[in-house]
Amino acid sequence: MIFDTLQQQVEEILARYPVKRSAILPLLNMAQEQEGYVSESAMREIAKILDLTPPQVFETVTFYTMFHLKPIGKFHLQVCKSLMCALVGSDDVVGWIQKKLGIATGQTTPDNTFTLSVVECLGSCGTGPMMQVNDDYYEQLSEEKVGRILDDLKRDGICSLKTGPFMYPQPLAK
Amino acid sequence: MAQYEKILLNNMEQPGYTGSLPDYERAGGYQALRTVLKDMQPDQVIEVVKKSGLRGRGGAGFPTGVKWGFIPKDHPGPIYLCCNADESEPGTFKDRQLMERDPHQMLEGMAITCFAIGAQTSYIYIRGEFRLGAKILERAIQEASTAGYLGDNVLGSGLTINIFVHQGAGAYICGEETALLESLEGKRGLPRFKPPFPATHGLYQKPTVVNNVETMANIPHIINRGGEWFASIGSPPKSCGTRVFCLSGHVKRPGNYEVPMGIPFRELIYDLGGGMRSDKPLKAFIPGGASAPFLTPEHLDVKMDFESVALAGSMLGSGGVTVMEEGTNMVWATLRLTEFFYHESCGKCTPCREGTSWLVQTLQRIWGKRGRPEDIGVLEELCGNIAGRTVCAFGEALVGPILSTIKHWRHEYEALIQEAQGTRPAGKELLVFTH
Numbered sequence: 220m221i222f223d224t225l226q227q228q229v230e231e232i233l234a235r236y237p238v239k240r241s242a243i244l245p246l247l248n249m250a251q252e253q254e255g256y257v258s259e260s261a262m263r264e265i266a267k268i269l270d271l272t273p274p275q276v277f278e279t280v281t282f283y284t285m286f287h288l289k290p291i292g293k294f295h296l297q298v299c300k301s302l303m304c305a306l307v308g309s310d311d312v313v314g315w316i317q318k319k320l321g322i323a324t325g326q327t328t329p330d331n332t333f334t335l336s337v338v339e340c341l342g343s344c345g346t347g348p349m350m351q352v353n354d355d356y357y358e359q360l361s362e363e364k365v366g367r368i369l370d371d372l373k374r375d376g377i378c379s380l381k382t383g384p385f386m387y388p389q390p391l392a393k
Numbered sequence: 394m395a396q397y398e399k400i401l402l403n404n405m406e407q408p409g410y411t412g413s414l415p416d417y418e419r420a421g422g423y424q425a426l427r428t429v430l431k432d433m434q435p436d437q438v439i440e441v442v443k444k445s446g447l448r449g450r451g452g453a454g455f456p457t458g459v460k461w462g463f464i465p466k467d468h469p470g471p472i473y474l475c476c477n478a479d480e481s482e483p484g485t486f487k488d489r490q491l492m493e494r495d496p497h498q499m500l501e502g503m504a505i506t507c508f509a510i511g512a513q514t515s516y517i518y519i520r521g522e523f524r525l526g527a528k529i530l531e532r533a534i535q536e537a538s539t540a541g542y543l544g545d546n547v548l549g550s551g552l553t554i555n556i557f558v559h560q561g562a563g564a565y566i567c568g569e570e571t572a573l574l575e576s577l578e579g580k581r582g583l584p585r586f587k588p589p590f591p592a593t594h595g596l597y598q599k600p601t602v603v604n605n606v607e608t609m610a611n612i613p614h615i616i617n618r619g620g621e622w623f624a625s626i627g628s629p630p631k632s633c634g635t636r637v638f639c640l641s642g643h644v645k646r647p648g649n650y651e652v653p654m655g656i657p658f659r660e661l662i663y664d665l666g667g668g669m670r671s672d673k674p675l676k677a678f679i680p681g682g683a684s685a686p687f688l689t690p691e692h693l694d695v696k697m698d699f700e701s702v703a704l705a706g707s708m709l710g711s712g713g714v715t716v717m718e719e720g721t722n723m724v725w726a727t728l729r730l731t732e733f734f735y736h737e738s739c740g741k742c743t744p745c746r747e748g749t750s751w752l753v754q755t756l757q758r759i760w761g762k763r764g765r766p767e768d769i770g771v772l773e774e775l776c777g778n779i780a781g782r783t784v785c786a787f788g789e790a791l792v793g794p795i796l797s798t799i800k801h802w803r804h805e806y807e808a809l810i811q812e813a814q815g816t817r818p819a820g821k822e823l824l825v826f827t828h
Contacts, residue, residue, distance in 0.1 A: 235557045237471070237514075238597055240579035244562050248521070269579070282581035282739075283562035285521045301483045302683065302729040303641045303715050339565070339733050340483040340683075341522050344713065345639060345647035354524035383525045384493035385486070388648040390406040 221253045239269045256287040292327040292334035294372050297351045300337040303344035312348045315362045355381040394664045401610050402651045405494035414536040417497040425616035429505050430550045438509040444620030446633030451605030452711040454699050463592035464510045464600045473601040474515040479568040483683035484713025487637040487649050488606035492526040496533035502612035507554045514555050518573050521562040530558050565737035569785050570603040583741045584785035628655030632698030640666045642716035659693040673718040681710025684790030686797030723802040728756040734791035742783040748775050764810035
């Protein structure tokens with residue numbers, strides 16, 4: 220039971236809303252953080268916590284693109300392909316990743332390290348091309364930068380090239 | 394180059410400014426909240442905001458004070474405020490900066506708004522991808538609560554104002570205010586029929602105001618410096634104040650630029666943005682996010698205010714300006730945008746759900762040089778059957794860009810279709826739709 224050890228956090232979340240069902244997205248986010256995806260047992264647990272039926276949870280989950288119903292790789296590479304990023308080369312970024320990892324879009328590397336997705340606008344249009352990896356943004360990508368990000372993540376689990384808090388353009392030094 | 398006073402980005406552009414509470418207080422932060430609680434009645438606050446001429450910065454541009462005024466008087470409550478931080482309109486990335494760099498500015502605006510409309514509970518609906526922004530806001534709420542600016546008995550006034558961060562999970566439509574409310578209630582984010590409007594039947598069917606991040610960030614400044622001051626900036630009387638315009642695409646210096654409304658696009662693109670990134674001239678630009686019809690070089694001297702852009706046949710929308718250079722194929726650009734709308738259509742209304750799929754297939758066919766002579770007509774007919782036939786504004790939003798590129802660059806569609814005719818196999822073609 221994934222929420223057993225998270226009782227206090229669950230209580231805190233429930234206290235924010237006058238109607239229990241409102242806590243569904245926060246609880247689903249918690250479940251996905253724990254397991255890497257939203258499992259059937261997690262949905263059943265959430266239904267119980269919120270006094271819903273499992274199908275009510277399921278119908279909500281399937282509306283939102285950030286929830287995975289199956290396990291994915293440790294690092295989820297999400298490259299923005301919307302027009303603004305496409306104008307400045309997002310298709311190249313997808314190509315570089317595919318070449319380096321030897322996977323197609325939607326696939327996971329055999330060692331389960333990386334899953335590649337192309338997604339719609341991530342709100343980073345002035346600093347494209349860009350991608351989100353798990354919680355972090357990486358912006359103004361070049362082939363060399365993408366290579367370093369993938370190497371760092373694989374080797375160290377983190378990469379110093381992640382960006383934010385966001386401000387662009389940077390103010391000129393006075 | 395003309396210099397303009399920045400209102401919203403001023404703090405964060407000071408060297409060393411971190412957006413922490415002490416930094417914000419040193420810059421005069423939370424003075425407006427003190428003033429409001431000490432010296433003003435809720436109605437007076439609404440009056441000041443009405444006088445300022447502030448209009449919503451999310452895209453629709455509805456007058457903020459008027460919206461607040463729709464909340465029924467003497468309602469037993471609860472009344473809710475929701476801050477729309479679901480910034481997802483392609484071309485727009487200003488709220489992200491406002492939240493991550495100066496979170497207290499919007500929190501103060503929200504606290505003042507809560508006082509004005511009589512709300513005790515408020516939610517920031519932030520898009521799920523903005524994990525960093527959510528963390529920064531949560532930390533800022535902690536700081537503000539500890540200092541007595543939020544929570545029970547705000548600054549000794551006896552008022553309760555609680556703000557909670559609520560993360561979405563990837564759905565553009567949740568930026569539509571009634572879809573946002575559905576999502577906040579824990580359901581699929583399907584827009585509601587209007588009326589009734591959120592002002593009377595909003596979150597949990599209670600009176601609710603939904604305001605954009607940038608709108609909220611303007612409030613403390615309006616209180617501190619007065620409605621008349623704000624109304625004197627920009628293009629009064631209809632487009633007052635500054636806007637944080639988001640510049641993207643084929644320009645030298647993309648990014649967020651805060652300028653008074655009413656400067657011409659040329660100034661933003663060429664003076665602030667440094668002009669085109671290469672020697673290719675400008676071919677087209679989107680003036681207000683992906684939902685705004687495309688404009689051409691002829692429109693570069695159009696003023697960036699609500700009315701002027703509407704007169705030019707487009708809209709100022711969310712303030713996202715995307716520039717495209719000569720050589721960009723407009724059928725391709727339209728296809729990319731339409732793929733976005735296809736992906737993000739929530740599926741509630743048939744014309745939009747099915748129409749976006751047909752639009753993408755038709756555009757793919759034309760772009761893939763398999764187009765038929767009648768395909769431009771097919772696009773126009775599909776657009777005509779979507780606009781005005783859906784519950785929310787998404788339908789209108791998605792057809793505008795398509796019709797505008799057909800209007801301005803019809804020859805590019807025709808050229809691709811012409812090319813297809815040469816390669817078309819003889820005989821009857823089997824029509825296959827793949828989803």
